[in-house]
Amino acid sequence: MISRKASLLLIAPALALMAALFLYPLGFSLVSAFRQEDGGGWGAGNFLRAWQFYSADIVFSLVIVGLSTLLVAFLAAAIAGYLTLGENRWCLAVLRWLYRWPLFIPFVVAAQLMRTFLAKNGMMNNALVELGLLTPFTTHSYLDWRGIVITFVWKQTPFVALLLAGAMAALDRSTIEAARNLGASRLRLLWDVVLPQVRPSFGTGLILSFVTMMSVLSVPMMINAQTPTLLTVDMAWRINAYGDYGLANALGLIAYAMTGLVAWFYLRQGLKENR
Amino acid sequence: MALQIAKTLLPLALTLAGTGIAQAQDTLYVATGGSQNMVDYVTDYLGPMFEAQNPGWSVNVVGTGPGDAGSQAILEKLTAQKAKDSWDTDVIVTAQLKTAEMVKDGLLMKYRDDIDTGKLVTSDVAKNALGTDVDGYVMPMFISQTAIAYNPALVDHVPTSMSGIRDWAEAHKGAFGYNGIKNGMSGVAFTTAWIYAFGGDADVLMKGPYDKAQEAGWDKAFAALKTFDQSVTFTPGNAGTLDMLNRGEIAMGPVWVDMFYSWQQDGRLNPGLKITLPEPGMPGQPYYYAIPAKAAHAEAAKKFIALATSPEVQAEGIVKKFNWYPGIDASHLQGVLDQASWDKLFTDIPPETLAKNAKPFPLGGYFTDMLEQYETQVTN
């Protein structure tokens, strides 16, 4: 064991970096969001303007990222569940090899992949036309909110599935076997026995995904930078075109509030269950 | 034999001496706003030419991106160094609105009278940028114009006016595309054209005076634009509009004339596409060469700009290679530029139409209000 003093010394550099590059800018954003643009002083002016300019995008961000998180949760649970409870050895091997591919593909690359894939005359529609499922005149572009959701889900599902599969693998198999012997179907097993036990990992993975998606700039910029779009695009626009840090930081705070809300909701659910 | 060796070594010795005089390598730092073609222009054409003429100098160029955001980046870069004695950027290339701001903030140097080519430009854009007096601080690099590009295979009756375009787009859902205002200036130009056409007296917006009361008609125009936006496809930028036209995903959209011709010249764009300049007009703008007030290499910067605005470079580089309208007065290009290259600029839009329908952007005050109201009333 390392002594208290030595431990504190060892952790000090990390804390310093953290304070300089996270806590300070964070404080900076709080101050700047409440600072009035003209004449100085404090107030909620930036938030009023944020709402006036971007209320549609605020709602849109919450809906898009929320929807993506739900889809990620569903798919990740299905994949991890099959990996834990599946019986066909061949299918298991294929799935295990398959699902992780997008895991470390950067968002900016994923956006580029989807941009050409989902376009009106992109590969997906072309393939569907070739198969006779669509005609060239009934194709339409997916490069709007659907494109953003598809890219997010494509990229984030493997991450949550990996965490979840890891947690499930560490579970005590005996309860699963017991339930299986009682004749429970695999779906019931997953829902009633396995998932409740990996709740913490599942929740953490989903919240991490939610936060990550809230701060992705490249995907909405490349897939749909127009009306409505995600808040990140508006923040970058306010700063790059106007140097308007006040409004941008107000939007940032709104994004914080959304993730805070989601985290609080999750923690509260967790506490209720434990009671 | 000895002579032979001496002959071989002599150029080497001279070169070494030459670099010694020029104090090794000096670097001229150029920052340019605008799309990739403007970076390419300096990297591939102007920079090497300047380096060849001025041994010992190398040119370093950074592109800061399209639209006002690109020029804002340069503005911030200069503002951040305001307190220092020597700034790290020697030549900047920026759009009108932000250049005007830089002049007002005292960030630029008055240099036009110091260079020989300064008198080759007499047009109004060299003196006035959207209502701000910039006389002496800038040299126009080129003038560029927006227009409506379309695919003749998909458009039977080409609309000749903004209201015609509106009706066509509403009749052909999704076939008209533009890039909003956040991603490049061609969308901003379309919005401006919309306001000129449907928002009241366009002349006052361009010439002044600035008076909020003039914006009374905008509410209705923006409401109409919001409805119009329901039937259009949004594209991801200046290049995005061209790209979607090329891939048949839209049939019509606003583009920069120079990019349109350059892409066709490169074989990147379907050669069948055409452009038209509708009534009552669409805006164009110059990009300016300017020198930061405390540029470290101000003398070299002046040389660089003098080269860039010489009739030869304007003819060869600006018009022939990159398809822009020249920044200096066209009369100075006579004799330097062949007729065919000049005519190419007017393939689809004849000079008369250009004279009638090419407009400037509105005055700074109106311009800012317009962009702001687009966000509060159209996209939100």
Place this chain on the structure above:
Amino acid sequence: MLRTVLTATALAALALAIFGPITNLLLWAFTETWYFPAKLPQSYGFSFWERVFRPQGNAMASLWNSLLIAALTVLVSLAVAVPAGLALGRGRLPWRMAFLFLFLLPQAFPSISVHMNIARIFYGLGLNGTFAGVVLVHAMQGMVFSVWIASAAFAAVDPALEEAAANLGARRWTVFRTVSLPLALPGLIASAIFVFLSSLDEFTGTFFVGVPDITTLPLLMYNAAMEGNYQIASITALILLVPSIAFMLVIERFLKADVLARIG
């Protein structure tokens, strides 16, 4: 039987969803011309590869920038994260949970608004558009992950082994060097690779702090994509894909489930 067919169909759909977009990218990377309405490229070739890798082009410069920044980022973030992980995983650290929670915080806030304010602070310090600035921003993000992985890796080392070594008279440094470090090494290597990759792929921070002076591969790719140069964007994307996919294929070798389970 029906169940097997259904499972196979689901797997096939998943494979299409995952590999469809990647195949599309491969096609674009080797395309010479591809106009509407052709369904597949009209001609293939390497001319865009030559353009990307020409010496005066900025792709090579961006590649070196990216690699250099990523390497420095690994050094900086591991230099602070390994001691911190040791303290958290092995030390008698007061407020241990509070510290762990603190290192989770950056993950709990959307990083974009932190990045844009760092950019503003860096402007004042003259760090904007410098290598040091970009490395610091990447190192901050990398550190958060590596602190967690390192503390999990050190915590997973059996204390009995360390005590045994200490009882045999080994000094503390020797115990660390010969027992704790080798046992925690797989986790540390995993975190190094992870930090390297996340720096290589980082976009938002570089977008605010590095641009326009420092261009990394992701930014080059973004610019090419926004300028409609799909071939160049796809080639750059392909370069970025190689390390990502290689790491994905080997991750389980380094990151055992027991370490993974301790994260979060």
